[in-house]
Amino acid sequence: MDALTALHTRKASPKLVEPLPTDDELRLIYQAALRAPDHGMLRPWRFLLVKGQARNKLGELFVEAMQPDTEEKRNKLLKAPLRAPMIIIAVSTITEHPKVPAIEQITSTAAAVQNMSLAAHALGYASIWRTGAVAFSDKVKLALDLSVSDEIVGLLYLGSSTYENLPIPTVNIDDHFEEWS
Template sequence: MDALELLLHRRSQPRLKAPAPKGEVLENIMQAALRAPDHAALTPWRFIICEESGLQKLGALFEQSAIDNGKSEKEIERAPQLPLRAPMVIVAIAKYTENAKVPRIEQVASASCAVMAMQMAAIAQGFNGIWRSGAYAQCDVVREGLRVGEEDEIVGFLYLGTPAFDTPIAPARNSADYFERLI
């Protein structure tokens, strides 16, 4: 798949099955993350790969979060199953470093770029994924369980695996609805 085709037809895939990326394919995905824009070479990222028992541990954190936050019984029951929707979940964390030239928002944006780069690398190699965030990314139970620093931010959970079905191509959007020229 050529790079332009990849970018123009990128689409998240919520239905994922085994196998997960591994070996050289996974290394390519990790290396793609490390090529994200990085002003002042701060390397403002940290990634946690969850597979097998790691998915269970992440699910346990989600479950404890649901309990501690007074969620419904249904949500508490569902919480430990959430990471099991894919054979691999990569937790992406923006690791903040105070820097006069690189504001916090730019460091979070860098970590976010790394997530997209990982998904693109996965798709380019025949896998796919979906980037999820939500309340668990902001919850202290999850943050503490993953040793996320007070100033750091979980930018998302990248679910990766083999697409369970072909991902349909989304219709193109009209760029004029989103772009304007400053003259």
């Protein structure tokens, strides 16, 4: 798939199943992440790869950290990681830098997430970028052996879409681009 087609047709898929990209394809996806723009070459990115049984462990970790107050919320958290065969937890490890504030390190990691989403799409797979309360919880960060100063920028759920053709929303160019003089 050429680059513009990938950019214009990527669509998040809420339902992801096997097959996952092969190991070689996964490496192509990881390489795409590592081409994210990076002010100061700080390499603020860290990616935790969660597959197979580790997804159940992640669900348990979410429950332990979030302490849900109803059975329904508990089950939702427990099952959340099972919505795809693989989850890539994208973390921005923030370094104090005189010229590169935290927001630039976070946006660099966001670019890496989008690069992976596009690379997966170009290879015929699908993904959805999710966050939610778990991404902003210090308890979740600590349970994942992260520092509270780290930012979980996204959980990229990856796999194959169960949908044939998800509609691409039409967004008017003129609503978002204007000539400035």
